[in-house]
Amino acid sequence: MDMFSNCPGFCPSCGSILPELQVKGNVICCNCRQEFQPDVYSGEKSEFTIHFNTYDPSKVFNRTKRESESDADGPVVERKCPKCNHDKMSYATLQLRSADEGQTVFFTCLKCKFKESENS
Numbered sequence: 001m002d003m004f005s006n007c008p009g010f011c012p013s014c015g016s017i018l019p020e021l022q023v024k025g026n027v028i029c030c031n032c033r034q035e036f037q038p039d040v041y042s043g044e045k046s047e048f049t050i051h052f053n054t055y056d057p058s059k060v061f062n063r064t065k066r067e068s069e070s071d072a073d074g075p076v077v078e079r080k081c082p083k084c085n086h087d088k089m090s091y092a093t094l095q096l097r098s099a100d101e102g103q104t105v106f107f108t109c110l111k112c113k114f115k116e117s118e119n120s
Contacts, residue, residue, distance in 0.1 A: 008044035012036070073108055081109035082116065 009018055016031035018040065026035045072090035079089040089107040096104045102120040109115075 008041050012040065072110055076110065077107075079107060081112065081114055083114040084109060084112040086111035 010016065011018055011029040011032060011034065013034050014029060014032040016029055018027050018029060018036070021027060021038055021041050026037060027040055028035050074090045074092045076088050076090050078087055079091075080087055081089060086109050088110050090110060091105055091107045093103045093105050097119070105118045105120055107116050107118065
């Protein structure tokens with residue numbers, strides 16, 4: 001029995017918003033669980049706009065080597081790189097072991113990008 005006025009997209013029995021119309025099959029109201037034919041959406045219009053990401057090959061293929069401190073992967077400390085003997089490295093920390101143990105510190109050389117880790 002239809003208790004509510006028949007507005008497109010609303011359940012004629014309980015007035016709840018109906019779920020989106022699928023490619024095939026009927027529409028089932030999530031509130032009263034009644035099943036309706038797809039014509040319950042008659043008179044309703046939908047528009048879709050698809051936005052595609054722009055592709056910029058210069059961002060992918062023309063990467064420059066980073067050598068300055070402003071391009072570091074984290075805070076910079078005075079620590080000698082064991083590979084190239086550069087005196088500055090950036091670092092990042094992660095809690096890889098249990099909570100009652102120290103963090104793991106990952107160091108990256110700003111010059112040669114050599115990576116090493118230290119358990120503190």
